[in-house]
Amino acid sequence: MxxxxxxxxxxxxxxxxxxLAIVFAAALIRGYSGFGFSALIVTGLSPVLPPAEVVPIAxxxxxxxxxxxxxxxxxxxEWKLMAWLLPSAAITMPVGVYFLASVPVAPMRVVISVLVxxxxxxxxRGFEFRRRPGNAATGATGAxxxxxNGAAAIGGLPxxxxxxxxxxxxxxxRATMILxxxxxxxxxxxVNGANGLLTPDLWGRTAIFLLPLLVGxxxxxRHFLKAEPESxxxxxxxxxxxxxxxxxxxxxxx
Numbered sequence: 649m650x651x652x653x654x655x656x657x658x659x660x661x662x663x664x665x666x667x668l669a670i671v672f673a674a675a676l677i678r679g680y681s682g683f684g685f686s687a688l689i690v691t692g693l694s695p696v697l698p699p700a701e702v703v704p705i706a707x708x709x710x711x712x713x714x715x716x717x718x719x720x721x722x723x724x725x726e727w728k729l730m731a732w733l734l735p736s737a738a739i740t741m742p743v744g745v746y747f748l749a750s751v752p753v754a755p756m757r758v759v760i761s762v763l764v765x766x767x768x769x770x771x772x773r774g775f776e777f778r779r780r781p782g783n784a785a786t787g788a789t790g791a792x793x794x795x796x797n798g799a800a801a802i803g804g805l806p807x808x809x810x811x812x813x814x815x816x817x818x819x820x821x822r823a824t825m826i827l828x829x830x831x832x833x834x835x836x837x838x839v840n841g842a843n844g845l846l847t848p849d850l851w852g853r854t855a856i857f858l859l860p861l862l863v864g865x866x867x868x869x870r871h872f873l874k875a876e877p878e879s880x881x882x883x884x885x886x887x888x889x890x891x892x893x894x895x896x897x898x899x900x901x902x
Contacts, residue, residue, distance in 0.1 A: 658849050663696050664856065671709065672860035678713055679868020680875070681884055682721075682822035683804035683829065686710050687891045690802070691898060701850050704840045707797075707833045708854045713865050714830030720869070724823035726816060732783050733807060733824075734831045736790030737797065741832065744798020745839045761895035764805050768888040771813055780815045797832050798839065804829055805891060812884055818877040821884075 659667065670692035678685035689706040697705070781789075789810040797803025807828060811821040840846055872880065 659853065659856070666696060667693060667853075667857065668860045671857045672864040675709075675713060675861045675864025676868045677887065679717070679865040679870075680872045681808075681868075681880075681887055682825040683808045683884075684887050684891060685713060686797075686804065686829075687802045687895070691894050694898075697853070700845060701847070701853070704837070704845045704850055705854050705857070707836045707840065708850075709857055709861050710829050711833035711837065712858060712861055714826050714833065716862055716865050717826055717869055718830060721819075721823035721826050724817075724819045725827050726811075726820050726824045729786055729811075729816075730824060730828060732786040733790035733793070733828055736787040737794030737803065737828075737832055738835050740791045740794035741798040741803075741835055742839050744795040744803075745836065745843060747795075747799040758896060761892040764809060764888055765892035765896075767809055767813075768885050768892065771809070772885050772889075781810070786810070793828075794832065798836055802891075802895070803832060805888060808884060809888060812881060818875075818880040822872065822880070 671689065674685045674688035674692065677688065686703075686706040686709075689709065690702050693702045693705070789806055793803035793807045795803075796806065804825060808821065808825055811824060816824070837846070875883075
């Protein structure tokens with residue numbers, strides 16, 4: 649078989665196999681933790697797909713992953729937090745999309761990666777909010793998330809960091825993240841479409857990735873249902889630290 653021959657939506661068989669493996673691995677982690685998918689997809693697919701396509705593809709797949717589990721987790725969502733997180737994110741998200749289309753996001757990635765790395769380390773060492781953060785802190789977290797989600801598809805990191813620092817259970821943190829990312833995905837996709845970022849090739853490539861997404865998402869979810877809350881928290885902190893390190897490495901390695 650000629651590995652250089654186009655397959656579907658302009659992808660060669662070799663590139664297709666690589667992308668399917670990345671999507672499956674990211675979906676497995678996402679099904680368990682409720683977040684991290686977009687950051688892993690952007691990191692994994694950027695070497696083989698055009699950068700301007702990777703973030704919109706990650707967002708579309710994020711929507712599909714959330715829809716896959718939305719019915720199951722809906723009862724655990726912290727709706728009071730969601731009422732501040734999502735509207736605040738919606739306000740700043742178009743600014744992030746503007747950055748994606750016209751401004752280098754490397755400096756922003758460095759700043760957020762360093763901040764998440766520091767905060768994750770503090771939480772690992774025992775830091776927690778003494779009481780649940782108020783509406784202002786929740787809204788500010790949503791605003792930061794919207795900016796980062798539109799610019800670099802990493803908006804889930806500050807929100808999950810916020811949730812595990814507050815008085816929120818593992819199930820509530822995960823469920824709130826899943827529904828939050830679905831809402832953000834829909835808004836971001838609408839803005840991406842308005843900015844001409846949703847090309848036919850992009851839709852075709854997204855469709856190719858749906859099967860490994862759904863399989864990985866289901867397997868990760870099954871593992872979460874058997875996990876202890878403390879093991880979930882530990883995994884999330886390790887993932888946050890790892891994603892921050894990946895973000896810094898991507899920036900400094902070009």
